[in-house]
Structures are given as C-alpha cells and as structure tokens.
Amino acid sequence: MFEAAIKITLKKTVADPQGLTVKHALESLGFNSIANVWMGKFIRITLNAKDKTEAEAKVSEMCKKLLSNPIIEDFSFEVSNA
Amino acid sequence: MKFGVVVFPGSNCDHDCYHVVKEVLKQPVEFIWHKETKLDNFDCLIIPGGFSYGDYLRCGAIARFSPIMEEVIKFANKGGLVIGICNGFQVLLEAGLLPGAMLRNKNLHFICKFVELKVENTDTPFSSEYKKGQIIRIPVAHNEGNYYIDEKGLAELKKNNQIVFRYVENPNGALDDIAGIVNKERNVLGMMPHPERSSEIELTSKDGFPIFESIRKWLKEHGKS
Numbered sequence: 001m002f003e004a005a006i007k008i009t010l011k012k013t014v015a016d017p018q019g020l021t022v023k024h025a026l027e028s029l030g031f032n033s034i035a036n037v038w039m040g041k042f043i044r045i046t047l048n049a050k051d052k053t054e055a056e057a058k059v060s061e062m063c064k065k066l067l068s069n070p071i072i073e074d075f076s077f078e079v080s081n082a
Numbered sequence: 083m084k085f086g087v088v089v090f091p092g093s094n095c096d097h098d099c100y101h102v103v104k105e106v107l108k109q110p111v112e113f114i115w116h117k118e119t120k121l122d123n124f125d126c127l128i129i130p131g132g133f134s135y136g137d138y139l140r141c142g143a144i145a146r147f148s149p150i151m152e153e154v155i156k157f158a159n160k161g162g163l164v165i166g167i168c169n170g171f172q173v174l175l176e177a178g179l180l181p182g183a184m185l186r187n188k189n190l191h192f193i194c195k196f197v198e199l200k201v202e203n204t205d206t207p208f209s210s211e212y213k214k215g216q217i218i219r220i221p222v223a224h225n226e227g228n229y230y231i232d233e234k235g236l237a238e239l240k241k242n243n244q245i246v247f248r249y250v251e252n253p254n255g256a257l258d259d260i261a262g263i264v265n266k267e268r269n270v271l272g273m274m275p276h277p278e279r280s281s282e283i284e285l286t287s288k289d290g291f292p293i294f295e296s297i298r299k300w301l302k303e304h305g306k307s
Contacts, residue, residue: 014230015188017189017190066143071231071232
C-alpha cells in the first residue's frame with residue numbers, strides 16, 4: 001500500500017484572490033515581511049500498486065485527468081509506503 | 083424540435099430552464115438524468131446552473147465525468163446546440179467544449195444581482211434575436227465567475243469573434259469583461275448570467291428570453307419543427 005500526498009496550487013501567472021486576502025490579514029497582524037501568499041488544495045490518497053513507480057504513474061494520471069485543471073493549476077506529489 | 087435539460091445531483095436551475103422552454107417558448111422539453119448513457123433525438127441541450135456534486139474539487143469538475151457527458155460531447159461535436167448556464171458553463175469548460183477556466187470571484191463574494199450585459203455577437207444560433215451592441219439586464223448568481231484564459235487563448239476568442247456577452251460593469255474580475263462565449267463552430271454557448279431567470283416580465287426582466295427564441299428560430303430554419 002502506498003500513500004500519495006498531492007498539492008494543487010494555482011499557477012503563478014494566475015491571480016489568487018484568496019491568497020491575497022489572507023496576505024492582507026497576515027499583514028494586519030503585523031507580519032510585514034510577506035511577499036506572496038498562494039492558497040491551494042492538499043489531497044491524500046492511499047492506493048495499491050505493485051511498486052512505487054506504478055503508484056507514481058497512477059497518481060500523475062489522476063492529477064492530470066481530474067484532480068487539477070491544467071489551464072489554471074499546477075500539481076506536485078510525493079508517494080511513500082503506507 | 084426537442085429540448086433536453088441535463089440534471090446532475092445539485093443542479094438547481096433545471097426546473098427554471100424546463101419551465102421557460104415549456105411554458106414561455108412553448109416547445110417540447112425533457113429532463114435528462116446524468117446517469118443516462120443515451121440521448122433520445124434532442125435538438126438542443128441545456129446544462130443548467132446549480133452546484134453539481136456540491137462544487138467539490140472544482141466547479142463542474144466531477145459533473146464533467148458523469149455518464150451523460152460522453153453523449154453531450156458527442157452531440158456537440160456533431161454540431162448539436164448546447165447551452166451551459168452558470169454551473170453549466172463551468173461544466174462545459176471542464177469538459178473542454180469551451181476554452182478557458184473559472185476562478186473565484188475577485189472580491190471573494192458570492193455575487194447575486196442583476197447585471198447589464200452588452201451583446202457583442204449576434205451571429206450565433208443563441209443571440210440572433212438581439213441587436214449588436216444592445217444592453218440587456220440579466221441576473222448573475224455565482225462564486226466562481228471570474229473567467230480566465232491565457233493570452234493566446236484570448237487572442238483566439240477575439241479573432242474568431244467568440245465573445246458573445248460582456249459585462250458593462252465587471253462584477254467578478256472576469257478577463258476582458260467576458261460573461262459568455264461560444265466555441266469556434268458556434269454551436270456551444272456558455273454564459274454565467276441566467277437567461278432563464280429573466281424570461282418573463284413577472285421577474286422584472288425579459289431580456290434573457292431572446293436567447294431561447296434565437297435557438298427556436300435557428301432550429302426551425304434548420305428543419306426542426
């Protein structure tokens with residue numbers, strides 16, 4: 001059994017109003033050194049695969065087909081033994 | 083001629099669309115459950131607004147993989163008329179029937195109000211009953227209506243005259259004030275505003291009805307009586 005930790009974020013070229021709002025809130029708390037805040041999604045999937053390479057290939061396909069929208073989002077993930 | 087309204091779990095403008103086609107446009111219309119795998123001789127499909135699958139993951143992302151969507155895509159690729167309204171527009175974007183994607187509204191608010199639109203292109207099956215440049219009043223109700231497309235995509239939209247409606251005052255941050263677009267072939271329309279909520283004077287505006295009337299006229303001209 002493997003576990004995939006998947007991160008999906010808006011592309012850096014896409015404006016992120018949620019991130020900007022959180023940035024403003026952090027600044028109002030006195031955190032003045034922030035350059036940027038990017039919000040995203042975190043998805044954890046456990047899956048069966050014969051080895052890590054196969055698990056990674058499956059997760060990559062899931063990200064491309066459904067979990068992210070390539071027009072506005074980037075994804076990255078790490079697969080480990082669960 | 084026969085209209086179909088696709089119903090996903092979480093669709094909530096399906097009955098409004100059905101009502102307008104049946105009672106105002108006075109044309110035959112049927113609901114199509116998302117689990118159907120066949121389309122029964124429809125001439126125009128409406129993908130209605132709402133919150134399909136609770137808007138989980140991304141708006142429209144899960145509905146796009148409903149069984150019926152395979153058929154909707156085939157229907158559109160054969161030239162059938164498809165109109166996606168609000169969440170329906172988001173579904174068509176996710177399905178790749180229209181270019182671009184939706185982001186959260188710039189001000190992070192759910193925006194529910196009447197807006198003014200400018201009709202930019204009347205040379206489509208959906209907008210022939212308007213006058214070019216006409217200002218119409220139709221309500222929006224969405225959280226993710228901030229249309230996005232890359233520079234190259236926007237240039238394509240403009241070059242092919244695919245922008246049908248623009249906001250007069252941009253409520254949500256949509257790129258280039260875009261409120262509604264067609265595909266290159268002009269048989270698929272997606273729009274965030276709700277014409278089905280502005281097709282009878284009891285609802286204070288009938289400015290959305292010419293969309294339905296344009297479709298009826300186009301179908302009639304193309305041999306569907």
